[in-house]
Amino acid sequence: xxxxxxxxxxxxxxxxxxxxxxxxxxxxxxxxxxxxxxxxxxxxxxxxxxxxxxxxxxxxxxxxxxxxxxxxxxxxxxxxxxxxxxxxxxxxxxxxxxxxxxxxxxxxxxxxxxxxxxxxxxxxxxxxxxxxxxxxxxxxxxxxxxxxxxxxxxxxxxxxxxxxxxxxxxxxxxxxxxxxxxxxxxxxxxxxxxxxxxxxxxxxxxxxxxxxxxxxxxxxxxxxxxxxxxxxxxxxxxxxxxxxxxxxxxxxxxxxxxxxxxxxxxxxxxxxxxxxxxxxxxxxxxxxxxxxxxxxxxxxxxxxxxxxxxxxxxxxxxxxxxxxxxxxxxxxxxxxxxxxxxxxxxxxxxxxxxxxxxxxxxxxxxxxxxxxxxxxxxxxxxxxxxxxxxxxxxxxxxxxxxxxxxxxxxxxxxxxxxxxxxxxxxxxxxxxxxxxxxxxxxxxxxxxxxxxxxxxxxxxxxxxxxxxxxxxxxxxxxxxxxxxxxxxxxxxxxxxxxxxxxxxxxxxxxxxxxxxxxxxxxxxxxxxxxxxxxxxxxxxxxxxxxxxxxx
Numbered sequence: 001x002x003x004x005x006x007x008x009x010x011x012x013x014x015x016x017x018x019x020x021x022x023x024x025x026x027x028x029x030x031x032x033x034x035x036x037x038x039x040x041x042x043x044x045x046x047x048x049x050x051x052x053x054x055x056x057x058x059x060x061x062x063x064x065x066x067x068x069x070x071x072x073x074x075x076x077x078x079x080x081x082x083x084x085x086x087x088x089x090x091x092x093x094x095x096x097x098x099x100x101x102x103x104x105x106x107x108x109x110x111x112x113x114x115x116x117x118x119x120x121x122x123x124x125x126x127x128x129x130x131x132x133x134x135x136x137x138x139x140x141x142x143x144x145x146x147x148x149x150x151x152x153x154x155x156x157x158x159x160x161x162x163x164x165x166x167x168x169x170x171x172x173x174x175x176x177x178x179x180x181x182x183x184x185x186x187x188x189x190x191x192x193x194x195x196x197x198x199x200x201x202x203x204x205x206x207x208x209x210x211x212x213x214x215x216x217x218x219x220x221x222x223x224x225x226x227x228x229x230x231x232x233x234x235x236x237x238x239x240x241x242x243x244x245x246x247x248x249x250x251x252x253x254x255x256x257x258x259x260x261x262x263x264x265x266x267x268x269x270x271x272x273x274x275x276x277x278x279x280x281x282x283x284x285x286x287x288x289x290x291x292x293x294x295x296x297x298x299x300x301x302x303x304x305x306x307x308x309x310x311x312x313x314x315x316x317x318x319x320x321x322x323x324x325x326x327x328x329x330x331x332x333x334x335x336x337x338x339x340x341x342x343x344x345x346x347x348x349x350x351x352x353x354x355x356x357x358x359x360x361x362x363x364x365x366x367x368x369x370x371x372x373x374x375x376x377x378x379x380x381x382x383x384x385x386x387x388x389x390x391x392x393x394x395x396x397x398x399x400x401x402x403x404x405x406x407x408x409x410x411x412x413x414x415x416x417x418x419x420x421x422x423x424x425x426x427x428x429x430x431x432x433x434x435x436x437x438x439x440x441x442x443x444x445x446x447x448x449x450x451x452x453x454x455x456x457x458x459x460x461x462x463x464x465x466x467x468x469x470x471x472x473x474x475x476x477x478x479x480x481x482x483x484x485x486x487x488x489x490x491x492x493x494x495x496x497x498x499x500x501x502x503x504x505x506x507x508x509x510x511x512x513x514x515x516x517x518x519x520x521x522x523x524x525x526x527x528x529x530x531x532x533x534x535x536x537x538x539x540x541x542x543x544x545x546x547x548x549x550x551x
Contacts, residue, residue: 039531040506042347045267045335046289046526048094049328049499051296051358051488054080055315057499060325068333072352076503077511077550084356084519087401087469088488088495091137091220093355093519094213094291098197098221100523101539104456107194107464108220110489111137114395114405117463118178118187126184132407133178134395135464137189137217139238141172148239148249148259150216158235158242161262162269162277166231168216189220190228195538197221198287198526199228205532207286210270212263214238214293231285233266233276235259237293249293253304253320256297257327263290264331271338284344286530291355292331298324299358299486310431310485314362345504349529352501353519358486359400359494365475366485369428369442371398378420385416392417398478401490402443402470414449414467421470422446433482442476500548505529507550521548 058080061070085092085102091111092103103109118133119126143151150171154160165171169188177186199209200223210231211221215238222228237259238248246252249259266276267290275282298321301309307320317325332352339345360366375393382392392413397403402421406413421441430436447469453460455469472478474494477487488495500519503509506529524534524547534540534547 039529041349041504041529042286043284043344043349044287044289044526044529045271045339045348045350046097046287046522047332047335047350047352048097048289048291048355049295049352050090050291050293050355051299052328052354052499053315053357053361053494054082054497054499055361056295056317056321056325059315059317060329064329067329068336069329072332072336072350072503073501075509076350076501076507077513077548079500079502079513079515079517079548081514081516082353082498082500082519083496083516084354084498086491086496087397087403088356088490089397089399090355090488094218095193095220096518096520097353097355097522098199099193099195099539100520100534100537100545101195101543102457102520104458104462104465105195105539105542107192109456109464109466110397110403111217112397113403113464113466115178115464116405116409117181119181121176121178121186123179123184126179126181129179129181131181132394135178135187135192136176137192137215137220139215139236141176141189141215141217142236142239143171143173145236145238146240148235148242150234150236150239158258158262161235162233162266163279164233164235164277166210166233166276168232168234169219169222169226171216172219188226189217190222190224190226193220193224195223195542196225196536197223197228198523198537199223200225201527201532201536202287202530203228203230204536207530208283210276210285210288212266212276212290214291231270231275231282233263235262250297251301251304253294253298253301253309253324256294257324260292260294260327260331264334266290267335268338271335271342271344273342284342287526292328294324294327295321296358300484302482302485311361311363313364347505349502349504349506351522351526352499352503353522354498356488357495357498358488359477359490359492360475360486361494362475363431363485366431367428367436367438367442367473367476368430368479368482368484369426369438369476370480371396371402371478372480373426374421374424374441377424378417381420382413382416397489399487399489400472400477400492400495402441402468402472402478403466403489404468404470406467409461409467411449414452417468418446418448421468428476429482431485438473438476440473441470442472442478443470444473445471447471502548502550513549515549517548520545525550
């Protein structure tokens with residue numbers, strides 16, 4: 001498709017937008033920066049609003065043309081046809097934005113996946129252990145997953161959470177990590193990543209880095225060196241929500257907003273030139289940012305705070321989601337206002353996108369299917385057909401897609417799983433919890449064995465690629481009961497179609513670009529804006545990932 005740029009309608013006010021002019025002149029006068037780098041920006045602030053669709057952003061701006069999000073769009077380039085990774089999960093989605101590569105290159109397929117060459121967590125005798133291990137990048141790795149500080153032992157929580165360490169990898173329990181058969185040592189999240197990150201390239205150039213996210217396992221973003229992020233603030237989102245009756249911070253949308261607020265304050269402190277805790281003056285990072293969870297939980301929860309979650313109809317947010325969008329808008333406004341207050345607006349580029357979308361954005365399409373009976377049936381059928389065999393499924397990740405890693409990695413076994421799943425029918429539940437029939441295991445397409453490897457662009461037998469990747473029918477969510485009305489991880493448009501805005505330093509204002517782009521293009525764009533070489537990213541070289549067009 002030919003790239004097409006059009007001016008936004010005058011209804012989107014540019015008042016208060018991040019300035020984007022005369023950047024080169026501003027940097028020429030900056031003695032601290034000029035001569036070392038020749039990019040348009042001195043700082044890049046990256047914001048991920050998890051779950052946010054391009055349609056959500058368009059709807060919100062139409063309703064609130066003077067909002068912070070509208071001003072951000074008006075102050076830069078809006079890519080209206082951007083897509084995140086498949087699978088559309090948090091880890092591959094965020095890793096792509098910061099490496100320039102998809103799952104086949106980074107080796108990160110999901111937040112909870114499997115590696116056929118590693119040894120199970122807790123292995124001490126590596127000479128006798130059988131290869132094949134779950135790779136868990138969730139709250140399960142924390143020393144204390146029930147505490148928002150992941151087990152650091154802070155007093156006065158949650159109010160004291162900003163005192164949490166900027167090295168949360170120290171809060172990961174090594175006994176929960178898979179083991180490298182060669183060294184017999186635990187594999188930390190940053191060890192698991194197969195390519196380097198923008199943070200490592202920035203560190204090599206002598207620039208400061210920071211990030212804020214939802215688990216200590218986001219240590220993975222530091223890259224294979226383990227040193228890419230100097231200040232990683234990662235309060236545990238799936239810990240007990242102090243002061244709420246909900247089980248954790250994701251189960252009550254007000255709690256999620258409170259949780260997100262801690263990360264916003266951390267970034268405000270960094271804009272002001274401090275570390276996340278405001279304890280040390282460090283200078284504003286060259287690359288920094290955070291993710292928001294408030295929109296994602298408002299999309300998933302059937303109800304919260306007396307309000308209905310999700311959507312009223314296709315792409316029309318309901319009351320809870322509207323409140324969450326308003327919250328994110330206010331916080332984005334606070335961040336951009338602080339940049340102006342600190343006179344950093346003309347030297348900072350703000351990039352806003354999402355790790356993933358959420359599906360379905362049409363409540364009438366929802367079909368909830370319990371994946372447990374499907375997998376139990378598959379294992380039973382395999383054992384019947386192969387007397388004496390054990391379970392076929394070694395590990396699964398099923399949200400609104402189905403990823404299976406098999407104990408038997410042959411094509412025959414993968415085809416067996418595919419054929420079994422596509423032959424299944426049954427009854428799930430709809431948005432109201434009423435019975436709703438499903439066919440073909442809730443799947444529309446299944447890639448098995450060699451086809452799965454081809455889908456992800458890796459060799460057959462790759463140690464990390466799922467043996468079976470099932471693309472769900474639109475609206476299918478693999479969940480028991482009535483706890484969720486949306487999920488992510490799949491390949492539906494609602495999973496993949498996310499916003500992407502580049503505004504401020506180095507970006508022209510009021511430009512809308514409708515050509516297809518991918519969120520993995522954010523990584524080389526960050527480096528290019530900072531005057532660093534995108535080719536220093538291994539995934540960029542491997543996948544020939546181009547920086548986003550900014551003209």
